[in-house]
Amino acid sequence: xPEESDGGLASQPDRDSALPDLERASRAExxxxxxxxxxANTRLxxxxxxxxxxxxxxxxxxxxxxEAIAREIGAHYFFYQRTDSHRPEHLLxxxxxxxxxxxxxxxxxEILLAASHSATAHQSIVLDSAQLAENDAYKSVVQAGxxxxxxxxxxxxxxxxxxxSFASVSRPSFPEADQELVRTFADQLAAAVERQRLELQLRExxxxxxxxxxxxxxxxxxxxxxxxxxxxxxxxxEMFGLDLPNGRGVVGGPNDEYWRTLHPEDRHxxxxxxxxxxxxxxxxxxxxxxxxxxxxxWMSGRGRVVERGPDGKAxxxxxxxxxxxxxxxxxxxxxxxxxxxxxxxxxxxxxxQAIIAQTxxxxxxxxxxxxxxxxxxxxxxxxHNLLTRENWEGANLREVVLEALKxxxxxxxxxxxxxxxxxxxxxxxxxxxxxxxxxxxxxxxxKYGALSSEAGRIAIRWATTAVDGEPxxxxxxxxxxxxxxGPRSHRGFGSRLLEQGLPHELGGTARLEYLPEGIHCKIxxxxxxxxxxxx
Amino acid sequence: xxxxxxxxxxxxVEDEFMIAILLEDMLTELNCAIAGISADPAQxxxxxxxxxxxxxxxxxxxxxxxxxxxxxxxxxxxxxFIFATGYGAxxxxxxxxxxxxxxxxxxxxxxxxxxxxLHML
Numbered sequence: 090x091p092e093e094s095d096g097g098l099a100s101q102p103d104r105d106s107a108l109p110d111l112e113r114a115s116r117a118e119x120x121x122x123x124x125x126x127x128x129a130n131t132r133l134x135x136x137x138x139x140x141x142x143x144x145x146x147x148x149x150x151x152x153x154x155x156e157a158i159a160r161e162i163g164a165h166y167f168f169y170q171r172t173d174s175h176r177p178e179h180l181l182x183x184x185x186x187x188x189x190x191x192x193x194x195x196x197x198x199e200i201l202l203a204a205s206h207s208a209t210a211h212q213s214i215v216l217d218s219a220q221l222a223e224n225d226a227y228k229s230v231v232q233a234g235x236x237x238x239x240x241x242x243x244x245x246x247x248x249x250x251x252x253x254s255f256a257s258v259s260r261p262s263f264p265e266a267d268q269e270l271v272r273t274f275a276d277q278l279a280a281a282v283e284r285q286r287l288e289l290q291l292r293e294x295x296x297x298x299x300x301x302x303x304x305x306x307x308x309x310x311x312x313x314x315x316x317x318x319x320x321x322x323x324x325x326x327e328m329f330g331l332d333l334p335n336g337r338g339v340v341g342g343p344n345d346e347y348w349r350t351l352h353p354e355d356r357h358x359x360x361x362x363x364x365x366x367x368x369x370x371x372x373x374x375x376x377x378x379x380x381x382x383x384x385x386x387w388m389s390g391r392g393r394v395v396e397r398g399p400d401g402k403a404x405x406x407x408x409x410x411x412x413x414x415x416x417x418x419x420x421x422x423x424x425x426x427x428x429x430x431x432x433x434x435x436x437x438x439x440x441x442q443a444i445i446a447q448t449x450x451x452x453x454x455x456x457x458x459x460x461x462x463x464x465x466x467x468x469x470x471x472x473h474n475l476l477t478r479e480n481w482e483g484a485n486l487r488e489v490v491l492e493a494l495k496x497x498x499x500x501x502x503x504x505x506x507x508x509x510x511x512x513x514x515x516x517x518x519x520x521x522x523x524x525x526x527x528x529x530x531x532x533x534x535x536k537y538g539a540l541s542s543e544a545g546r547i548a549i550r551w552a553t554t555a556v557d558g559e560p561x562x563x564x565x566x567x568x569x570x571x572x573x574x575g576p577r578s579h580r581g582f583g584s585r586l587l588e589q590g591l592p593h594e595l596g597g598t599a600r601l602e603y604l605p606e607g608i609h610c611k612i613x614x615x616x617x618x619x620x621x622x623x624x
Numbered sequence: 625x626x627x628x629x630x631x632x633x634x635x636x637v638e639d640e641f642m643i644a645i646l647l648e649d650m651l652t653e654l655n656c657a658i659a660g661i662s663a664d665p666a667q668x669x670x671x672x673x674x675x676x677x678x679x680x681x682x683x684x685x686x687x688x689x690x691x692x693x694x695x696x697x698x699x700x701x702x703x704x705f706i707f708a709t710g711y712g713a714x715x716x717x718x719x720x721x722x723x724x725x726x727x728x729x730x731x732x733x734x735x736x737x738x739x740x741x742l743h744m745l
Contacts, residue, residue: 428711432685435710436640439729443646450649518687522641590641593663 132270135161139274143281151278155253158274162267164255166235171243171251171282211249213272214240217262234258239268241275245283253278306412308388310347311395312340314363315404319347328388328412330380352377352385362392366403370394374410387417433481437473441466447582456536464532465525468493472524476517484520486513490549493527497535505540510551513562516617522594523564523612529583530566530610538571539607545571553616561597562616568607577603587612629739633659635680637668637694638708639687643728647681647708650732654739663687668694672701678744680705681735684715695720704742708735 139154155167218236221227240254253275301307308328310321319338326336329350338346348359355376365372375389390410394403448462471492475484490508498506515523531540539545551564584601587610591599597614634656638644644661651658659677662668664686680698682691682705698705706724724738
């Protein structure tokens with residue numbers, strides 16, 4: 090518009106006599122419009138500067154912005170208060186004596202705020218010189234030299250963040266245009282403060298989440314069924330052992346990194362997950378992954394549908410899993426142990442069944458089958474104790490020998506039994522077999538042999554040798570000093586166990602000799618190394 | 625007590641001697657002949673290749689080893705067998721599921737019934 094009239098004036102300078110007056114008036118009007126335009130332009134530039142500053146660094150001090158606004162509206166004081174801070178920021182623009190004026194200004198602000206408290210902090214307050222003079226409550230303010238005052242709250246969705254105030258010692262009032270400038274400034278500042286608060290909150294919750302992610306071994310990613318894209322978090326990539334530029338993956342097809350990382354036996358679950366996501370918002374998932382570095386891990390978590398299409402099908406699914414490998418391993422170990430224990434119990438019961446059958450079939454004349462049975466079961470029980478003490482990983486040969494002989498020897502007589510041999514660990518099965526065999530030898534000795542008389546002696550010795558390069562154990566049982574032994578009268582359970590049972594179970598040889606001085610028994614069997622981690 | 629089993633040659637594969645002789649005694653009571661007693665898979669495979677066998681009773685766990693290779697060799701020769709084990713049937717590999725299993729400790733009647741159902745030649 091101004092341009093148009095300006096152009097009109099230039100092309101037709103001498104149209105009629107009234108023109109000079111009109112022209113003068115128009116020029117004055119034009120001058121005013123141009124001034125207003127220039128002013129509006131300055132204010133626009135100022136607001137532009139404000140918003141740029143607030144956007145670029147909301148944490149910096151805004152004193153220079155306040156100063157610029159104050160200068161623009163002819164204010165001499167500004168006050169910036171935040172609800173999250175007790176100390177108002179303020180600056181003195183015009184002051185004769187700085188110290189005094191600052192205190193006055195501070196007091197003035199407090200008085201103005203207190204007096205306008207009833208107006209609620211959520212509303213703007215604009216007071217001109219007349220209004221200030223009218224009210225007795227503002228007396229001290231007027232005495233401090235303040236003529237006009239404007240206060241605009243900083244609001245973010247009705248939440249009070251603080252307020253900005255400007256006061257002038259020379260202008261009797263702030264016109265509407267100035268009020269508008271302060272309101273716009275306040276709005277921009279409120280938005281910046283709120284953004285800063287939200288960012289801080291987000292950063293804090295992000296840090297909290299990161300902490301939980303790291304300590305809880307959490308991995309997450311989002312699956313987008315529409316764009317066929319998968320967005321991984323750093324932790325997700327790490328846990329799945331993936332190396333993807335930008336953390337972006339492909340949903341479906343041969344390059345689907347998630348599908349490829351799943352354990353081949355668990356890959357069928359993916360189709361199931363997709364079907365479930367179309368029906369249910371949140372569903373559990375538990376599966377194995379086989380990472381490219383060969384590590385097998387167990388994952389447990391949930392898929393949560395965050396967006397559905399108009400057809401109800403899942404569009405985006407947020408996934409979160411925890412590493413439960415340790416828990417799974419423990420479960421498997423426990424199951425294996427229970428399985429193993431069950432097997433052991435069943436086998437032991439079968440052994441007991443066999444012992445009963447053998448004992449009832451008839452031992453030597455004059456023996457009570459009940460005593461024999463009880464002694465055999467107790468011997469078996471003691472061997473079990475010995476093995477349980479060492480987690481069924483093995484037993485010490487010397488302990489096996491002493492445990493088997495214990496019920497038959499007199500503890501105060503140290504000449505009755507001699508045991509010589511190096512320290513050796515036996516596998517559980519070998520310990521049990523040898524324990525039973527020694528029990529039968531000792532039972533026989535206590536009834537008919539060296540342990541049936543005061544003078545009888547038993548010498549037990551062993552040594553390791555090698556047969557065809559394999560380590561062997563030569564184990565000797567020698568009785569002497571007991572009653573004279575005649576030729577073998579019958580082959581009972583004991584001799585069957587020794588001569589057939591030990592070779593059967595240990596894969597070696599066993600020879601019983603009925604010498605006049607007493608029974609000698611030589612047992613030889615291969616001695617494989619005990620595996621350290623045997624279950 | 626069971627004439628159908630009389631004279632049948634039975635292979636015992638069992639690592640525990642006490643259980644092996646219990647089984648031996650039971651089979652003797654059933655008038656069976658003992659084709660052999662074996663404590664480990666290699667020995668059992670040797671016996672299968674060299675001895676006349678009508679049927680076998682296999683322990684599943686042979687001192688840490690399993691008897692599945694022995695079972696496979698028997699299947700190949702069409703020699704029927706039963707498993708005797710402290711484990712459940714769930715322990716058997718897929719291809720051996722369906723072969724009869726008796727749980728330790730078992731009674732003479734259970735052994736007799738299981739053996740009688742086998743299709744021995």
